[in-house]
Amino acid sequence: MPEFPRKVLGLLLILAAVGVASWQALAVSCSSPAAAAETTRHAVPPR
Amino acid sequence: MIRVFALVVILATIAVLILVVRSKLVGTAEDEPAVPNQPSPAKGLLMFLLTLPVLIAAVVAMARGLLMPMIGNAVGYGLLLGGAWLLWRGLVSEAVYARRLVAKTPWPLKTSGGVLIGLGTGLTAWLGVGHHPGIAFAFGVVALLGCRLFYGGDPVAPKRVTAASGLDTTDQVLAALAQAEHSIAAVEQSSRDIRQPELNQRLRRVAALAREILTLLEEDPRDLRRARKFLNVYLDGVQRVVEGYARTHARAASPDLDANFRRVLTSIEEVFNEQRRKLLESDIMDLDVQIEVLTSQLKREGLL
Numbered sequence: 471m472p473e474f475p476r477k478v479l480g481l482l483l484i485l486a487a488v489g490v491a492s493w494q495a496l497a498v499s500c501s502s503p504a505a506a507a508e509t510t511r512h513a514v515p516p517r
Numbered sequence: 518m519i520r521v522f523a524l525v526v527i528l529a530t531i532a533v534l535i536l537v538v539r540s541k542l543v544g545t546a547e548d549e550p551a552v553p554n555q556p557s558p559a560k561g562l563l564m565f566l567l568t569l570p571v572l573i574a575a576v577v578a579m580a581r582g583l584l585m586p587m588i589g590n591a592v593g594y595g596l597l598l599g600g601a602w603l604l605w606r607g608l609v610s611e612a613v614y615a616r617r618l619v620a621k622t623p624w625p626l627k628t629s630g631g632v633l634i635g636l637g638t639g640l641t642a643w644l645g646v647g648h649h650p651g652i653a654f655a656f657g658v659v660a661l662l663g664c665r666l667f668y669g670g671d672p673v674a675p676k677r678v679t680a681a682s683g684l685d686t687t688d689q690v691l692a693a694l695a696q697a698e699h700s701i702a703a704v705e706q707s708s709r710d711i712r713q714p715e716l717n718q719r720l721r722r723v724a725a726l727a728r729e730i731l732t733l734l735e736e737d738p739r740d741l742r743r744a745r746k747f748l749n750v751y752l753d754g755v756q757r758v759v760e761g762y763a764r765t766h767a768r769a770a771s772p773d774l775d776a777n778f779r780r781v782l783t784s785i786e787e788v789f790n791e792q793r794r795k796l797l798e799s800d801i802m803d804l805d806v807q808i809e810v811l812t813s814q815l816k817r818e819g820l821l
Contacts, residue, residue, distance in 0.1 A: 480667025487660035488567050488597070491638050495590050495645035496570040499577040 556608035560668070564601035564634065571597060571641050578645075589644020596637030603630030604668055614672045618735045619690050625671040627664075635661030694731060700752035701727050707756075707763040713775070719782045720759065726789040727752060733796040750812055751792075755785055 471479075575590035607626030614620050639657025642648045648656070677687045701724050708720035762778045765771070 476666050480663045480665070483659050483663030484563075484567070484667055485663075487656050487663055488564070488634065488638050491642040491646060491656050491660075492568055492570040492574075495574040495586070495593070495641050496577070498646050499574040499581070499583065499586055499590065 556605075556612050561601075561605040561608060564597070564604055568594060568597040568601060568637070571637075571645065574645060586645050586647075589640055593637045593641030593645055596633050596640060598637075600630045600633030600635075600637055600664075603627070603633060604664065606630075607671060608668070611672060614676075618676060619678050619687060619694070620676045621687070621691065622675045623672055627668050627671050631661050631664030631668065634664050690735075694735060697727070697731055697752050700756045701731075703756045704752075704759045707759045710763040711759075711766055716775075716779065716782065719779075719786060723755065723782065723786055723789060726786065726793060727755075730789065730793055730796060733793065751785075751789075754812070758785075 571590050571594040575587055575594055578587035578590055603626050607623075607628075607630055610623040610626055614623050635657040638660035639653045642656040643650055643653035646653075675687065677685060678690055679685055704720060704727075705724050708717055708724075711717060711720070758778075758781060762774070765774060
């Protein structure tokens with residue numbers, strides 16, 4: 471793949487993965503306690 | 518307060534993105550050297566800025582008493598920060614590798630950085646955001662792929678050199694060049710202790726000439742004997758002379774010593790200039806004679 475499209479695609483993928491995950495993490499931390507509790511649903515399975 | 522932080526991070530990220538895109542779109546072959554000396558700072562900064570919200574998220578989660586998001590964000594940010602640092606070191610190492618004519622294969626720093634970024638992104642998406650582990654894994658893979666495409670791979674082949682006899686002398690040449698670099702750095706360090714602008718200027722010129730000669734030796738390192746002689750006799754001698762003068766100069770000023778040192782520096786500079794010219798003309802025989810002359814002079818002055 472030529473260099474320029476490769477780098478543009480790479481930049482877009484970085485923004486889509488790292489950028490989105492970062493901002494989602496911040497949004498979840500700042501959201502309501504109910505939403506934050508929902509966050510732990512996948513991380514900690516219910517007993 | 519968080520909104521202000523977020524705004525600052527967004528603006529900084531946009532600025533870095535503009536710089537990255539601009540350097541790709543506006544930069545032409547005439548603007549940029551064929552071999553870059555330094556990696557683009559915008560490329561290195563991008564990952565540090567993009568991951569800042571995770572740090573803020575970890576702090577906010579801690580303040581709100583959210584254990585899992587706090588652990589996820591904190592560990593995720595650590596991995597992302599480590600990955601960003603490794604990517605930057607990889608870019609620097611790649612620039613050095615591109616500049617050198619003889620080099621070993623560098624450590625795969627960019628690949629390691631990409632793996633850490635992928636792990637950090639996945640962990641943040643899983644524990645920090647609360648995505649399903651499968652989705653978090655996809656986040657990590659996309660981040661890894663993005664790093665690979667944007668930053669490229671690591672150099673894989675060493676730049677080797679063989680002597681006239683056919684033997685591989687890469688390690689010896691690299692060791693000799695590293696020792697020479699060390700000597701030049703020691704001369705520069707000692708010159709900082711000498712508070713005489715004229716002598717400092719001369720020493721800077723001598724160091725610059727020495728670096729030029731090293732580059733010439735690196736361009737044609739087949740004759741390691743010649744390189745060794747220059748490195749051992751010249752640079753080692755210059756290093757000892759400068760260090761000795763800097764020590765004495767710090768204790769007491771002596772006009773005789775200053776004059777003597779000035780004379781030696783002038784000789785060294787002249788001979789270095791001559792060396793460079795001869796190297797450019799590949800006149801090896803004359804180089805050896807010049808080395809002998811300078812050695813005798815340094816011995817006569819009691820400096821070797």
